[in-house]
Amino acid sequence: MSKLKIAIQKSGRLKDDSLALLKQCGISVDNGRDQLKVSANNFPLEIFFLRNSDIPQYIEDGVVDLGIVGENLLYEIDSELDVLRSLNFSKCRVSIAVPKNSKFTDIKDFEGKKIATSYPNTTQKFFKSNGVNTEVHAISGSVEIAPNIGLSDAICDIVSTGNTLFNNGLKELFVIMKSQAVLVKQPKPSREVNSLIEQLNFRIGAVLRAKTSKYILMNVPNANIQKVSALLPVLKSPTVLPLAEEGWSSLHSVIDEDDFWNVIDQLKEAGAEGILVAPIEKIIE
Structure with missing residues (x-):
């Protein structure tokens, strides 16, 4: 069975943030001190710890399949590697x-x-x-x-x-x-490796989406549910549960964290009460 090979910086903040992201993706790694390569315990993945400036060349040569590097490095070397996604850290x-x-x-x-x-x-x-x-x-x-x-x-x-x-x-x-840090991949991965890349990229997307979103629930008069829902356009439709008090429901949805304070007054004006906001660990779409 093939293993996905990913290169990350061998020291510094970029390394720490990269390992933290993999952990949030459910990938367990025993990272011994001074190791140059480690294998994940619960995902077909090998991590190579390299000098930051060496990572793009390792990817271009197909020695590794993925790498986490800064956009500034790719710009400096005029790299044409395929950027799968921005990672929203090491800015x-x-x-x-x-x-x-x-x-x-x-x-x-x-x-x-x-x-x-x-x-x-x-x-x-x-x-x-x-x-x-x-x-x-x-x-x-x-x-x-x-x-x-x-x-x-x-x-x-x-x-x-x-x-x-x-x-x-x-x-x-x-x-x-x-x-900021970006995830880049080699030009011509095999079909099996590409499938593993898609699996990991999917997990990363779920983690990153959750970091910028909040779970929100509130009590809303039934007559105002549609009005309140229009202020929370993150998911297809909010979850609506009837309350013991007739004419009222509990509305559950997701909101972009940056938008919350911009709409909170509108939610209150629309009749929302008892508004609670909680962090989200993953969002699977």
């Missing part, structure tokens, strides 16, 4: 940052300046698209110290919270792109 942005006391304000101010970065291709594409010639210095690690030691006038790096920039006396000036 960051690739930005140009300069010293806080810098007088840089416009993109044209960077003409002829030195830019230190771990993403030279991304940096060059950004400035070239804006008609600006810069001197790009490709370095690995601790990019943020480059301006302080005179190596560069600015940097291009990934930014999550901005704390690292602040602590090194830098400010974010331009955002080149926003990025």
